[in-house]
Amino acid sequence: MDSTQYPPSVFNAATYIAPDAIFKVTKDYLADTDPRKVNVGAGTYRDENGKPWILPSVRMAKEVVANAGHEYSPILGLKLFRDRTVELAFQGMKALKEDRIASCQSLSGTGALLLAGLALKKAESGITEVLITEPTWSNHELLFSSMGYNVTKLPYYKAGAFDFRSYIDALKSAPSGAAVILHTCAHNPTGCDPSQEQWKEIAAVMKKKTMFPVFDSAYLGFNSGVVYDDAWAIRYFVDELGFEASVCLSFAKSMGLYGERVGVVTFVASSSELAQTMVSILENVQRATVSTPPIYGANIAATVLGTPEIAKQWAQDLITMSSRVKGMRQKLFDALVRLQTPGDWSHIVKQTGMFGYTGISSAQIVYLQDKYHVYMANTSRISIAGLNDSNVEYFAKALDDAVRSVK
């Protein structure tokens, strides 16, 4: 059968979809051979030499699990990992003491959000609307719309800060009973988190409108250096106000286990029986998507959390990463002040976590890439973790030039 006689492809009707922009940024950065290149695109931590960092606590844990086997984990994942993660995220909370938390190991944060969405459907929760911030992590919309949810964006950011008024007004007008995706801390991509007072107001609106919080928690510990502090919003909603919720946890950033896909999805239910039932629902949705989750990373994380001297090292590692990032924020800001770069750059030190919105224009972003080999998201988001003492001056000067030369 020669090529001209092939029947048309069954895939001809499928429509082309442009790939996720941020992956292209990484691809282009890797292909660039210029020695001055700077990657402030992808959200992965880099050490002071711009290299991936294997956390000392992770190294210690890898020694312990070096000879582990590869037998299938239960569908719900490694129990030790699930339990220790729940103890970590919900420490001191009534929901934990009252055994009202359902948990299931997931493929990192993405997988946790997926399982949460699938489980809420399977549970016939009646939730059809999902509210996300605008802007938000580039995958929230795809994730939830692919599952068939109606996704609405609530305005979140303006002029370098959290636009609380616009957000709360939009929340008040949004449909009751919606699921609301909240960034527990270190909002991606803006770095702008609500204050505690603002969280309280958000919670009050959500309570009134019987909205269901989904806490996307990818930076617990990575943000402030202390997990307990970073989990404040969860405690307030779940412990003080008694919300039912989903808390989606990831160890990608906080343990540097990115590619190993280490996460846990949880549901806080109003009773222990309901939590148990949600466990069975989670098991069901996991079985039909991946069967069982990968154990290597979960084994490492469980060992870190459960071994006192390794857990202590991890607490130190979190401080190392978060304080290096905070330090870079300060250095970048100081450099821009020194250069007298036009504009107010204080948002760089006011924002928190791995990311920040610089607020520069598309043209300026292109200029930075073409002239200075600086790679960042086309939204003006930068990953502060990509800066270090060797490149922060260069980056500041490049930014300064872009702001002055291009509009």
Add this chain to the structure above:
Amino acid sequence: MTSIFSSLPIAHEDDAFGLIRLAKADTHPSKTSLNAGVYRDEEGNPWVLPVVKEVKNILHADPTVNHEYLPIRGNARFLTGARKLVLGAAEALNPAVVSIQTVAGTGANHMAAILLVHALQPKSVWFSNPTWLNHASIWEKADKNINQKWYPYYNPADRRFDFRGMVKTLEEESQPGDVVVLHACAHNPTGLDPTRDQWKAIADLCIRLKLFPLFDSAYQGFASGDLERDSWAIKHFLGEDGLELGIAQSFSKNFGLYAERVGALHIRTTSADVASNVGILLQQVSRSEFSTPPAYGATIVATVLNDDALFAKWQLDLKTMSSRIAQMRQGLYDELIRLKTPGKWDHILTQIGMFSYIGVTAAQAILLKEQYHIYLLTTGRVALTGLTWENVGYVASSIDAVVRQTATEAIPS
């Protein structure tokens, strides 16, 4: 206070995993698990392949190893090796075949279902009767409206592959664009594979009836010990120019990397452009479910598949596993013959792979569990990997006992 969770139906525990739980809890000294589809050594213990141990040590000592995100498509070296393995060296270079790393075989099947539902909108998806328990759930999750249909496969009367039944049903009832799920080798759960001539006929059938073949390849090398032999059917289909098909490939059994979830999906299309677009669709599915696939297991497999010396060691490990299972088949058969157990048992020798539809009824399977602490699925599927020289006598005599016992009892209504 009403909970949003209040209206839920109680989800039912998965049968196979449920049985594993029961078996684990059973402390009887003669307890024998013949249910889970995992390899066990001659002591009945999990077995980390020596080549895998070696590579793990290499990776552990390598200071350049890290845990960075893989590209959405997966580990490139892994995909190169995986393609060569299942497609053959020549077809692996064909740009009309697109590949993506998946979360093991389940993930590959799941991703194939989503892609095919979206791209083909098939009226029906066809499974062998019986098939792996999870095929139906995976397709139901991808599209709850698609018709799930069953082509005859196992004939309980003669315990053989019902080739004529399969062909007749597909001829009469399938429609162009339907997906047909095929087991590349070592059919799960029966252990019965088509002969080469039968595979040729099935390929012709797919072309003639315009069906989309989706191969589930979970046992390449594990089944016979011979990588080429276990991929013969796939390669025959690939030899049919212009035939588009899919291959869900798992490295769980042949590398013993079960829990690390190592798999790939390959889609053969008619051109590089189409393949490229399909690739982007697949990446979007990955992105919308787990972003990027897990790195560790794929790194191990990539290391082996791309190194001649390690590859040769892997082939020895495959021979170890496949020949132990073949010995257990022989051992069980010999015992049943020696005991003069009523019935015919030669299918045990002609089947292939880790599973066998041994020929016990559901009632007999329950008796085996309750009276003899031998755990197998009530469908009669036995995982031969659970047999050892130490327990094969006990298993044979237990089967002998329940067969004789139920022969004298009335069949419950």
